[in-house]
Amino acid sequence: MRACTSPVLRCVVATPFLDVGGLDRVAALLARGLPLHGIETTVVHTVTGERRHSGTGDALQLDGVQVVELSAHDGQRWFKANRPDVISMHGAPDWLVAQAAEDDIPIIETLHGAHSFFNRETWPGEQLRSEKITGFVGVSELVRRQYMKANPRYPSDRIITIPNGVDTQHISFRDRTRAREWLGLRDEFLFVSLARYDMQKNTFGLVRAFSDVALACPGAHLLVAGRVDDISYFEQVRRLRDAVPSASRIHLRGNCPDAATVLAAADAFVLDSFFEGWSLASMEALFAGLPVVMSEVGGAREQVGENGSRGFVVGNPLGDPEAVDWHRISRARFERHVNHNALVEALCAIYADRNRWRRARDDLRVESTMRFSADVCLQRHAEVLKRAAARERLLSQASFPESVTNGGTRRPNPTGTAPVC
Template identity: 50%
Template sequence: MSETPPLALRFALWAQRQAYVVPAPLRRLGGRTLRRFAHPGEQTSRPGEDWSVPLVSGRGAGDLEALRPMAAEPRPSVPPRPVEVTAFRRVRCAIATGVLDVGGAEEVAAFLARRLPAHTVDTAVIYSGTRLPGQDGVGGRLARALADEGVATHLVTPDDAADWMRSWRPDVISGHNADDWLLDVATEVGVPWVETLHDMHRFYHPDSWVPEGRRAQRIAAQVAVSDLVRQQYLVRNPGYPEDRLITVPNGVDAARVRRVDRARARAALGLTDEFLFVSLARYCLQKNTFGLVTAFADVAAEHPDAHLLVAGRANDDLLYYEQTRQAASSVPSADRIHLRGHCANPLALLAAADAFVLDSFFEGWSLASMEALAAGVPVVLTDVGGAREQLANGRRGHLVANPAGNAELVDWQVINDLRYRPQGNRADLVAAMVSMIRERATWATDRERLREEAIGLFSPDESLAGHARVLRAVALGERLPTQGWRADDA
């Protein structure tokens, strides 16, 4: 794409930046109009996905995605907590999701599909799509990976989903951001539904509260991935029984935290002594990539050896990516802000990183930050779901204020208004990132401790057992487990 975008796109980008002054109904209407008018799919660029290009111009590099984990894997010295699963008979669970491509909720769904059979819950995955609207390529990366591993998968439609359920006969369905029509079909067929609340984004507008109250009447139980998400949901849907909403934190899948040689990973990116912040995040409003990039410009001005590498898909909102790209290209440190696409080898990126950072408006329980900790990388997180548990009062990184203010009162109107405006946590975020750089030697010697704590505390078996207990109880008509996990457990 040329440095000067077409006039229509320039107007659309300018209008987005001014949208906070427009009343919400007109803003929503204008947003839809601008997207049609600007044709972002044709006029915007995409982040590069060539991981053989070095971050530092003129340096040698290698194929980062080709780096494989090291063979020897020392066992962590912190033992996982004991887990007990009571099993009387096996049950069948359909793991239901929407677009099965890449993303945190989809990764959790895939993790459960792979591992629940070891906890007496047989699984199949049903999904309704492989690509987001406007997404290029074939999509469906997770769908193909699961199928290649022998996990039963099925692409369902409103016309054939009921037939599939009657044929496979699940005892329970585990929902992960699935389309509402799938819940309708499950209700029709008579299969109980357990919803997993990965975050609260659907409920950040008051108009959603009453419909959710009606929808929740058809949900047998819900699993919240963090205490903050549980609290946020009960505030917005106070009629839902508290004893049917159980906190089960996500676990670290051992297959996703194997070690990659740090020296080789940094060499593949063309790095020597530079300080590298890595952010594994989609380019979208939730992840607040624009806010992160603009804040990092302040960090880079003070520390000329600091680099920021963002890796994630941009197709969720191409205009948002274009705003972020232009913001990054407009600052003096533009050559140290690297906006890349999806990386098929995130373990190598984390091995190369000195610190991990997310400036999100909301999360349920960030898998990316937890995997960073399990790789021994300290993290900077905003106050979102799971952050307090993962950071443990500063033992594993820095917690900064939510960019929208009070994390328990986040809503879409506030988030939309702050999309391209100065945010209240910018100074805190900059200070935390600068602190990471100044304390580089300390955090470097702490990598093994961080890794062992994360793997020991966030055991995949404990997370799986928690899901299995809820799913089995619903499938067999038994009493749900008590709410036993709290943030201070971490």
């Protein structure tokens, strides 16, 4: 793509911190890519202290992106002196929203599946806060619907869906044979789940289901790798794992700094979350050529599809994904979930068809790269930001091509021993 030589807009990409999560990686993608569409970017992160030292900010600066750390105390002065034309917001705090409103700066907020969707006590406050937001971008169609349910008074034509793309230039790929040797794998079939240990990701339900899978699939192993955000929840998961007959085939590990090696060594990916906005872990699994099994959460149907060619979408652990809230999640987190049998069946189906999935790995990788190219995602965000800066009505949902709102950014051209993390 040809870079634009004279940016016509100045945009702040605002995020709480530059960590390793999906929200921050999307913000980084926009910060790097929007200048190619005539939008000059500055990244503002609003959480000060040790969490800012993740390396993402340094990498952005090495790529020529200005990165600024701001607090509510110094934010007012900075925005007065460096007034942007528009703000692309990704979970930034209320003081930034208020400051933008005071300075009459339009805001486009990207909805990544915010936790506030699922706490009804926050809905009245969100309805007031949203009056200062020019428009919203949902990263998946389900997230858009969930937000509309939480904030029904907000004009629906100012909430659109733009599925996330993946910045392939910042994804690493590893040799499968070497990766499996490094992890000590021989003939094992390895299901991988890259997920934090907390209620949202529902690792407890996944381990319970996999204990049934292990009975039917003697060569199957499960590796869960992620940051321990809730130590008490992790201990419950560990106790469950230790109590099942297949404990030696369920491997609980911490955050893995080299996820690419784990995905290269794996045979399939699984995520049984209560909710997601648009999981980048499952996206990267598809980019690695893995079949994916996901619960019904944001982005699942766009990523995996309906026909089983990329894996399976099973029901949400609580049933209706639009009825999920924190009270129901908390009450059911250690119960047998309604999708238990479907999850077991899907994992067993992947295992039974393992030879086909192995042969299809390269084709799935190529197809995923084409469907989720970052280019169209960046183009759509640029269009929305330019319209907001010009005080124009946002593009309606119907204005986006089907490939953008239903299943990715671009359709492919049909021609053309125990693992240790």
